[in-house]
Amino acid sequence: MRTPMHDLFSELKAAVADAVREVAADPALGVPIENPPDPKLGDLATPVALGLARTLRRPPREIAAQIAARLEALPGIAGVEVAGPGFVNLRVDRGAALRRLLEPDRPTARRPGKLVVEHTNINPNKAAHIGHLRNAVLGDTLVRCLRALGHEVEIQNYIDDTGVQVADVVVALRELAGLDEQGFAGMVERAEQRVAEGRGGGIDHDLWDLYARVSAWYAEDAARERHRAETLAALEHGEGDIARLGARVAREVVRCHLRTMDRIGVRYDLLPKESDILRHRFWQAAFERLKQTGAIRLSTEGKTAGCWVMNLPHDEEGDSEHEYEKVIVRSNGVVTYVGKDIAYQMWKFGLLDRDFDYRPFALFRYPDASLWETAPPGEGVADHPPFGGASRVYNVIDVRQSYLQRVVQRGLEVQGFTDQARESIHFAYEMVALSPRTALELNPELELDDDERRRPFLDMSGRRGLGVKADDLIDRLEAKALEEVRSRDPGLSAQDAQRIAHDVACGALRYYMLRFTRNKIVAFDIDAALAFEGETGPYAQYACVRVRRIVEKLSERSGISADEVLAGLPEAEFAAIPPDQQLDHWSLVLLATRLPETVRAAVDHLEFATLARYAFELAQAINAFYHRFPVIREPDERTRTARLAILVVAARTLERALALMGVAVPPRM
RNA sequence: GCGCCAGUAGCUCAGCUGGAUAGAGCAUCGGUCUUCUAAACCGGCGGUCGCAGGUUCGAGUCCUGCCUGGCGCGCCA
Numbered sequence: 001m002r003t004p005m006h007d008l009f010s011e012l013k014a015a016v017a018d019a020v021r022e023v024a025a026d027p028a029l030g031v032p033i034e035n036p037p038d039p040k041l042g043d044l045a046t047p048v049a050l051g052l053a054r055t056l057r058r059p060p061r062e063i064a065a066q067i068a069a070r071l072e073a074l075p076g077i078a079g080v081e082v083a084g085p086g087f088v089n090l091r092v093d094r095g096a097a098l099r100r101l102l103e104p105d106r107p108t109a110r111r112p113g114k115l116v117v118e119h120t121n122i123n124p125n126k127a128a129h130i131g132h133l134r135n136a137v138l139g140d141t142l143v144r145c146l147r148a149l150g151h152e153v154e155i156q157n158y159i160d161d162t163g164v165q166v167a168d169v170v171v172a173l174r175e176l177a178g179l180d181e182q183g184f185a186g187m188v189e190r191a192e193q194r195v196a197e198g199r200g201g202g203i204d205h206d207l208w209d210l211y212a213r214v215s216a217w218y219a220e221d222a223a224r225e226r227h228r229a230e231t232l233a234a235l236e237h238g239e240g241d242i243a244r245l246g247a248r249v250a251r252e253v254v255r256c257h258l259r260t261m262d263r264i265g266v267r268y269d270l271l272p273k274e275s276d277i278l279r280h281r282f283w284q285a286a287f288e289r290l291k292q293t294g295a296i297r298l299s300t301e302g303k304t305a306g307c308w309v310m311n312l313p314h315d316e317e318g319d320s321e322h323e324y325e326k327v328i329v330r331s332n333g334v335v336t337y338v339g340k341d342i343a344y345q346m347w348k349f350g351l352l353d354r355d356f357d358y359r360p361f362a363l364f365r366y367p368d369a370s371l372w373e374t375a376p377p378g379e380g381v382a383d384h385p386p387f388g389g390a391s392r393v394y395n396v397i398d399v400r401q402s403y404l405q406r407v408v409q410r411g412l413e414v415q416g417f418t419d420q421a422r423e424s425i426h427f428a429y430e431m432v433a434l435s436p437r438t439a440l441e442l443n444p445e446l447e448l449d450d451d452e453r454r455r456p457f458l459d460m461s462g463r464r465g466l467g468v469k470a471d472d473l474i475d476r477l478e479a480k481a482l483e484e485v486r487s488r489d490p491g492l493s494a495q496d497a498q499r500i501a502h503d504v505a506c507g508a509l510r511y512y513m514l515r516f517t518r519n520k521i522v523a524f525d526i527d528a529a530l531a532f533e534g535e536t537g538p539y540a541q542y543a544c545v546r547v548r549r550i551v552e553k554l555s556e557r558s559g560i561s562a563d564e565v566l567a568g569l570p571e572a573e574f575a576a577i578p579p580d581q582q583l584d585h586w587s588l589v590l591l592a593t594r595l596p597e598t599v600r601a602a603v604d605h606l607e608f609a610t611l612a613r614y615a616f617e618l619a620q621a622i623n624a625f626y627h628r629f630p631v632i633r634e635p636d637e638r639t640r641t642a643r644l645a646i647l648v649v650a651a652r653t654l655e656r657a658l659a660l661m662g663v664a665v666p667p668r669m
Numbered sequence: 670g671c672g673c674c675a676g677u678a679g680c681u682c683a684g685c686u687g688g689a690u691a692g693a694g695c696a697u698c699g700g701u702c703u704u705c706u707a708a709a710c711c712g713g714c715g716g717u718c719g720c721a722g723g724u725u726c727g728a729g730u731c732c733u734g735c736c737u738g739g740c741g742c743g744c745c746a
Binding site: 030032034036037038041045047050053054060083084085087123160163164165303304306307309324327329330331332334336337338399400401402403404428430431433435455456457459484488489504515516517519520521523525528531532533534535536538539541542543545546547549550551552553554597601605607609610613616617620623624626627628630631632633668669 | 672673674675680681682683684685686688689690693694695701704705706708709710711725726727738739740741742743744745746
């Protein structure tokens with residue numbers, strides 16, 4: 001994929017900043033360079049004179065004029081103006097900019113260090129739901145952007161195969177369904193048959209229903225809780241019938257999750273498993289270090305007496321007066337979840353002097369890439385890529401885990417791993433809930449009181465039968481997209497129509513999951529998610545398709561190939577555009593130069609809604625341009641070429657922005 | 670009780686480190702297909718930016734207090 005991440009105006013911006021610093025006689029001055037709200041004002045702008053006015057005690061416009069005079073001499077600057085309260089507005093050489101954009105991309109420079117991105121992390125006991133989709137799409141988009149910026153990235157999907165959730169479904173299988181491992185294998189076989197025939201979901205869908213029943217079963221008789229505890233202990237111990245059934249359940253469900261995520265283009269490099277963290281005794285290694293460094297201490301008094309605890313500040317500021325004790329090892333000697341998490345985080349940075357064994361994940365394979373899982377000691381293969389050892393770790397986990405993520409981070413810090421603590425990044429995002437309308441649509445029997453009906457969203461708790469399976473949503477999107485595709489082009493082959501419908505459905509879904517800022521609760525609404533109009537993935541895809549069609553039509557009419565049509569574009573001259581249309585044409589070019597800075601800002605702030613919004617704005621601009629300025633019908637050849645070149649530059653940029661979000665553009669739609 | 674997040678148009682949301690007239694989408698009303706695909710375009714309607722103070726040339730954005738809603742704060746995971 002071609003992803004030019006160099007900023008077209010980076011040299012120019014640096015030169016402007018230097019010149020301003022010279023005028024201000026302040027070599028350390030920060031010079032903000034912005035994009036003016038209206039292209040009529042200029043291409044780049046700096047409000048720096050407004051800030052200087054205070055320190056220099058002179059009118060801002062006077063300072064601005066002085067800066068403007070100095071900037072006029074800079075190469076690449078076509079004009080400088082002082083405007084408003086004291087903005088300095090710059091106009092750049094348009095012809096040169098268009099030529100640069102039409103040049104072949106320079107390869108992106110590789111950056112040192114490996115980054116680990118952990119995302120998805122679904123409990124392997126039932127089907128993925130829409131909340132998991134938000135996690136996976138955010139994580140996958142982060143990965144795509146990091147790679148585009150030149151980083152080496154390892155994608156980990158952590159599998160908690162020995163936790164309570166798996167234990168509960170194992171209890172349900174044994175006690176409610178009366179199945180052993182053999183029986184479960186039969187159930188899986190029937191499910192896979194169903195999937196192969198396109199009649200429904202995999203075993204994860206069966207377990208979704210089964211799991212929904214088990215909490216009620218526990219509630220009926222308090223004595224039944226014993227099953228949960230025994231099963232959990234068996235899973236952790238790792239031997240015997242129950243452990244084998246648990247491992248099997250986890251493997252089969254993970255296979256289903258991988259299949260679901262693969263449908264929307266989300267893939268992984270490694271599946272680290274909780275069971276292997278236990279078998280490789282990661283915690284024991286971390287425990288020694290934590291004790292040695294004094295990061296944790298044995299509490300001797302108070303309610304934590306007998307526990308190993310870590311001292312933590314009460315608030316975000318690290319106010320040391322209000323510290324409290326966080327239990328890491330219980331008084332019965334059993335490590336807590338956070339304790340294991342600290343050990344796992346240490347491994348990710350290569351701070352633990354031990355490693356997993358690894359083997360290819362046999363149940364699910366990508367056609368052109370390998371997928372690895374961790375293995376118990378002695379069960380891995382000799383030849384595997386190096387895993388872990390990251391210089392930075394992104395954990396994509398919902399915001400409710402913020403506190404625990406801070407504990408993990410603190411766990412590294414108090415051991416003296418301050419760099420790694422700083423590079424432990426919690427990519428937090430808000431929950432996905434359901435709009436009341438959608439909750440009712442999915443479950444008409446649901447009784448909502450007046451208060452609930454008025455709320456913007458409802459929590460999708462499993463108990464009330466709320467929740468939307470990821471597969472079901474994707475199915476509905478594909479079916480709806482297929483209907484739309486068919487109605488537009490009845491002549492398409494079934495296979496082509498299917499393929500386009502898939503791209504459209506996936507584009508709609510991924511865009512929907514990205515369009516809200518991350519600390520906004522998504523009130524999931526089926527109708528809004530299924531929409532293909534307005535601010536949606538398909539809207540943006542369509543803009544690209546239309547530009548491609550122009551190239552195709554030109555190719556048909558002139559008898560030369562589409563590639564040859566494109567090969568002629570570097571000849572385009574911006575000056576061939578009629579003067580009264582230049583501003584409108586230039587605005588589109590200018591917008592297309594902003595992808596790199598948008599991607600960098602998105603990664604820096606971990607806010608991909610800005611990238612989604614950029615894509616939408618670019619699509620809007622392309623569509624409006626498309627209507628106003630015909631290409632094929634344009635009689636003047638030079639104007640036609642320039643116009644096409646601008647449209648192609650914009651569409652290519654949009655396509656790249658979409659690719660970074662995992663949204664593919666179909667050949668037609 | 671403490672902490673985090675949210676409160677902007679009828680609805681759903683943007684608004685980058687305080688900066689030029691507060692923007693989109695949906696909904697609604699009215700236009701635009703013999704034309705490069707109308708999954709589109711153009712226009713209208715619609716806002717005391719939760720409330721009250723403060724900081725300054727300038728506040729949706731920063732500070733303080735308050736109100737409303739959500740989440741978190743466990744020898745659960």
